[in-house]
Amino acid sequence: MSEVTLTIDSQKVTAEEGISILKAAQGVGIDIPTLCYHEKLAPHGACRLCTVEITKGPQSRLVTACVYTVEEGLKVDTESEPVIRIRRMLLELMLATSPGVKMIQDYATRYGITKTRFDIEPNFCILCGLCVRYCNEVKGKNAIGFVGRGTERQVIFFPDIAAEECPKCGECFSLCPTGVLPSNYALARLPHFTYDNIRL
Numbered sequence: 001m002s003e004v005t006l007t008i009d010s011q012k013v014t015a016e017e018g019i020s021i022l023k024a025a026q027g028v029g030i031d032i033p034t035l036c037y038h039e040k041l042a043p044h045g046a047c048r049l050c051t052v053e054i055t056k057g058p059q060s061r062l063v064t065a066c067v068y069t070v071e072e073g074l075k076v077d078t079e080s081e082p083v084i085r086i087r088r089m090l091l092e093l094m095l096a097t098s099p100g101v102k103m104i105q106d107y108a109t110r111y112g113i114t115k116t117r118f119d120i121e122p123n124f125c126i127l128c129g130l131c132v133r134y135c136n137e138v139k140g141k142n143a144i145g146f147v148g149r150g151t152e153r154q155v156i157f158f159p160d161i162a163a164e165e166c167p168k169c170g171e172c173f174s175l176c177p178t179g180v181l182p183s184n185y186a187l188a189r190l191p192h193f194t195y196d197n198i199r200l
């Protein structure tokens, strides 16, 4: 297995070629915030909370650490000023859309955000996709998925498919960081329930 050497927060790190910056950082105890990452799933790059700054030669840019893979000689800053700025902005947005989510509140506290400037109608699903991806990638089922685009995007149980395919393993709601999935899932267990599009 080939290895590469890079620098993460001024620390020389040797990492297996092909792994993500996030995994390399975690391997040496550097904590990068994540919301949509799960080690059993392909990276999704949805929340962008894992943003870090990379420098190759004279150029620096921001990338998502869960998606971007390690490279020889790469310099990574996980808490640089531009990184903190973008995380703070993302957290303000998330606080507006999902004000009651503990994980977001905790990250907001970590980055000194106490209130949000954004006036957006709250929608407690943060579209991290953990439930959808776990159902698809790990369970091999399509009981739950995304529909719509942009501000209309949402997660639903697909009525007919879910009735047949949902294994009722409960993994999707145990992964949901907002806690909104369990109540809807509980509804799905009622005898008269037909899986008609539940908006999460």
Ligand code: FES
Residues within 6 Å of the ligand: 033, 034, 035, 036, 037, 044, 045, 046, 047, 048, 049, 050, 051, 064, 065, 066, 067
């Ligand atoms: S954890 Fe990397 S984009 Fe969400």
